[in-house]
Amino acid sequence: MDQTKTQPVPLWEVFIRSRNGLAHKHVGSLHAADAALAMQAARDLYTRRGEGLSIWIVPSKAIIASDPADRDMLFEPALTKPYRHPTFYDVPDDVGHM
Amino acid sequence: MATSSIAVNETPHTLYVLRRADDALVLGHRLSEWVGHAPTLEEEMALANLGLDLIGQARALYTHAAALEAAGNDEDRLAYRRDAPQYRNLLLVELPNGNFAHTIVRQFLYASFADAYWRAMQTSADATLAAIAAKAEKETRYHLRHASDWMIRLGDGTAESRARSQAALDRLWPYSGEMFECDAAERGLVNAGVAVDPASLRAEWDARVTAALAQATLARPAGAWMQTGGRSGRHTEHLGRLLAEMQHLQRTYPGAQW
Numbered sequence: 001m002d003q004t005k006t007q008p009v010p011l012w013e014v015f016i017r018s019r020n021g022l023a024h025k026h027v028g029s030l031h032a033a034d035a036a037l038a039m040q041a042a043r044d045l046y047t048r049r050g051e052g053l054s055i056w057i058v059p060s061k062a063i064i065a066s067d068p069a070d071r072d073m074l075f076e077p078a079l080t081k082p083y084r085h086p087t088f089y090d091v092p093d094d095v096g097h098m
Numbered sequence: 099m100a101t102s103s104i105a106v107n108e109t110p111h112t113l114y115v116l117r118r119a120d121d122a123l124v125l126g127h128r129l130s131e132w133v134g135h136a137p138t139l140e141e142e143m144a145l146a147n148l149g150l151d152l153i154g155q156a157r158a159l160y161t162h163a164a165a166l167e168a169a170g171n172d173e174d175r176l177a178y179r180r181d182a183p184q185y186r187n188l189l190l191v192e193l194p195n196g197n198f199a200h201t202i203v204r205q206f207l208y209a210s211f212a213d214a215y216w217r218a219m220q221t222s223a224d225a226t227l228a229a230i231a232a233k234a235e236k237e238t239r240y241h242l243r244h245a246s247d248w249m250i251r252l253g254d255g256t257a258e259s260r261a262r263s264q265a266a267l268d269r270l271w272p273y274s275g276e277m278f279e280c281d282a283a284e285r286g287l288v289n290a291g292v293a294v295d296p297a298s299l300r301a302e303w304d305a306r307v308t309a310a311l312a313q314a315t316l317a318r319p320a321g322a323w324m325q326t327g328g329r330s331g332r333h334t335e336h337l338g339r340l341l342a343e344m345q346h347l348q349r350t351y352p353g354a355q356w
Contacts, residue, residue: 030140031140040144041144043240
């Protein structure tokens with residue numbers, strides 16, 4: 001391998017769970033050479049103010065993203081179907097808070 | 099007009115705390131020098147975080163030293179109003195950062211010791227030192243992991259990173275013996291249960307260093323001759339410059355706040 005050329009450093013996506021019972025939430029991305037260094041970088045970049053109890057890291061290339069060009073096809077049909085929202089149903093008094 | 103230095107009444111107990119405080123402050127300051135210069139943004143934050151941990155440890159230790167001395171000094175006066183010959187830190191921590199490999203190897207050598215040291219100090223007869231140790235141990239455990247992981251990758255990386263890591267190790271090795279010194283003043287504190295006998299940490303340090311160097315494919319330097327002097331105020335030329343920069347504001351405008 002040609003060692004004089006710097007290899008591109010992989011990109012990682014970082015997810016932090018801030019409290020028990022909550023879901024991991026995407027907080028940002030970072031560059032790191034491997035998983036162990038990515039974990040340390042995530043800790044150093046994204047939990048400095050006590051934000052987290054748990055970190056998930058995913059290689060950015062493992063994420064399959066929707067194509068912005070498909071936006072109309074994928075998402076617009078849902079906009080005309082408001083009856084899918086639960087707001088059309090009367091909640092019986094006995095149910096209490098939902 | 100520069101403000102003059104304070105005199106500190108160094109009883110064995112005060113001196114002992116001051117030595118550890120100076121280690122933490124000087125190394126923390128060295129790490130802060132990387133801000134704006136680190137190889138990547140991620141690592142810049144990491145080094146700054148390590149530095150802030152160390153400066154936090156220094157603050158707690160200075161406050162304790164000032165309380166032990168009970169002469170009206172405080173953390174700021176101890177940090178900003180002593181000259182190099184009054185500083186009691188290890189020579190290892192005052193050495194310039196050099197390249198990234200040099201900084202990482204220095205951090206590794208220190209953290210390998212400090213991690214074992216703070217863990218042992220949690221049972222100190224000095225309750226304040228034991229409490230500081232409990233906090234410092236968690237921080238230092240991470241410093242050790244970060245420095246080890248980087249040293250292993252640099253050593254076992256490219257020919258260039260390996261050469262730089264080995265050169266750093268060869269250069270820094272003679273400064274590692276000072277961590278295990280124990281003079282007469284400290285011997286009394288060891289006997290009283292306040293301090294840990296550093297010799298008792300030697301086996302753990304050796305094992306940890308040997309294992310990490312093997313993973314990093316770096317050769318452990320053979321030389322047994324060790325530098326000394328920092329604990330009694332005989333420093334390298336580098337500490338004076340570090341202090342000149344760090345203390346400039348407080349020396350020029352004593353007690354300045356913002």
